[in-house]
Amino acid sequence: MFKSLRTLFRPELVLTRSSSSYVTRMRHLMKLKEDDGACLEALRSGHLLLYHWLAPLLQKAPATASTPGLFQLPAINTSDFEGVLDKLGKSRALVNEAVLIACTEQHEAQFSLDVGVLDKSEVERLCGGAFIDLRKAFFLLRGPEAPLVARGQALLRWHQTHGFCSASGHPTFRNQSGSQRVCHSSGQTYYPKMAPVVITLISDGTQCLLGRQATFPRGMYSALAGFCDMGETIEETLRREVAEEVGLELDSWRVSGTQHWPFPQSSFMVACHATVTPGNTQVSLNHEELEDARWFSLQEIEEALRLKKPPRNPEGETPTLWVPPSYAIAHQLVQEWVQQQRSAAR
Ligand SMILES: NC(=O)C1=CN([C@@H]2O[C@H](COP(=O)(O)OP(=O)(O)OC[C@H]3O[C@@H](n4cnc5c(N)ncnc54)[C@H](OP(=O)(O)O)[C@@H]3O)[C@@H](O)[C@H]2O)C=CC1
Numbered sequence: 252m253f254k255s256l257r258t259l260f261r262p263e264l265v266l267t268r269s270s271s272s273y274v275t276r277m278r279h280l281m282k283l284k285e286d287d288g289a290c291l292e293a294l295r296s297g298h299l300l301l302y303h304w305l306a307p308l309l310q311k312a313p314a315t316a317s318t319p320g321l322f323q324l325p326a327i328n329t330s331d332f333e334g335v336l337d338k339l340g341k342s343r344a345l346v347n348e349a350v351l352i353a354c355t356e357q358h359e360a361q362f363s364l365d366v367g368v369l370d371k372s373e374v375e376r377l378c379g380g381a382f383i384d385l386r387k388a389f390f391l392l393r394g395p396e397a398p399l400v401a402r403g404q405a406l407l408r409w410h411q412t413h414g415f416c417s418a419s420g421h422p423t424f425r426n427q428s429g430s431q432r433v434c435h436s437s438g439q440t441y442y443p444k445m446a447p448v449v450i451t452l453i454s455d456g457t458q459c460l461l462g463r464q465a466t467f468p469r470g471m472y473s474a475l476a477g478f479c480d481m482g483e484t485i486e487e488t489l490r491r492e493v494a495e496e497v498g499l500e501l502d503s504w505r506v507s508g509t510q511h512w513p514f515p516q517s518s519f520m521v522a523c524h525a526t527v528t529p530g531n532t533q534v535s536l537n538h539e540e541l542e543d544a545r546w547f548s549l550q551e552i553e554e555a556l557r558l559k560k561p562p563r564n565p566e567g568e569t570p571t572l573w574v575p576p577s578y579a580i581a582h583q584l585v586q587e588w589v590q591q592q593r594s595a596a597r
């Protein structure tokens with residue numbers, strides 16, 4: 252079994268090191284993105300995140316009292332994996348399909364590689380781990396590994412769905428790092444894209460507004476979200492989506508944070524807190540967009556946050572409120588709102 256990738260990749264340390272080490276690393280990564288020869292050389296000594304039809308390979312982390320049952324990304328270097336390909340009687344050329352996603356503080360390049368053409372259980376046996384659906388993997392990973400694995404999957408998905416030029420219909424060809432694809436017929440260059448989404452938690456000062464789509468699991472409510480239309484600013488999307496979905500006019504808003512969200516395709520989530528005046532809280536629901544939207548008290552939200560896993564919510568019984576899991580930026584917005592309410596009450 253391969254050792255943990257966590258020992259090799261610790262981006263949180265970047266914040267405590269001098270900025271020059273960060274700059275050097277980013278310049279190195281930029282060179283690898285742009286220089287095919289340098290990227291190929293880096294791949295020879297690089298680390299691979301493996302996916303099988305976009306499901307990442309995870310392995311059980313050594314259990315400690317505070318982290319029982321956690322998983323981690325196995326650290327597999329290129330030569331390890333070439334050995335696996337040899338054992339399976341497959342061509343080593345598969346490794347060259349890896350796409351560059353990051354590099355460690357030691358300037359070791361990290362790549363993601365989809366091995367869907369190989370027998371899943373054989374790779375699991377030889378590499379020591381299991382391929383797990385990304386949504387589930389997000390629950391099982393901690394720290395920087397969850398966004399790293401999402402980034403790797405998003406880039407692989409983009410390549411798998413952009414094999415042809417939308418102008419000429421001819422095949423597109425990637426550079427070695429996978430940072431772009433080019434159509435030699437139209438001359439068009441394609442870059443990986445994220446769709447911008449604004450997500451907002453609205454407060455009237457004492458309650459917050461959460462909504463649910465009919466497709467959400469029973470009992471789950473989340474902050475309101477919507478895709479940016481072409482040419483819109485964040486503020487314009489925010490006001491429009493809230494007006495469209497719940498018929499409210501916002502009083503104020505501020506950006507709280509951002510997140511890359513891989514489901515169902517890459518979105519760039521911009522998370523905001525917004526307020527309405529206490530006399531302007533009457534919800535007019537757009538049933539095409541949402542099944543329900545309701546104001547919740549601090550106590551109700553605190554109870555939902557105390558749930559460690561989604562409740563059972565049997566059919567026929569009133570479902571227990573729960574909010575998106577900690578890896579979703581909606582969860583961060585709810586947590587921040589609770590903190591604000593508690594500080595305001597002091
Ligand atoms: N990380 C987090 O905490 C959370 C993330 N999200 C994510 O935010 C995203 C947006 O939320 P949602 O409320 O569904 O958005 P919207 O309210 O904008 O509604 C989605 C609809 O918008 C249309 N649409 C417009 N532009 C796009 C586009 N670029 N991609 C896909 N659909 C588009 C589609 O309509 P049609 O099908 O009719 O064409 C789609 O069904 C979702 O991907 C969701 O997963 C949501 C909540 C929490």
Ligand SMILES: [Mg+2]
Pocket residue numbers: 475476477496540
């Ligand atoms: Mg929406």
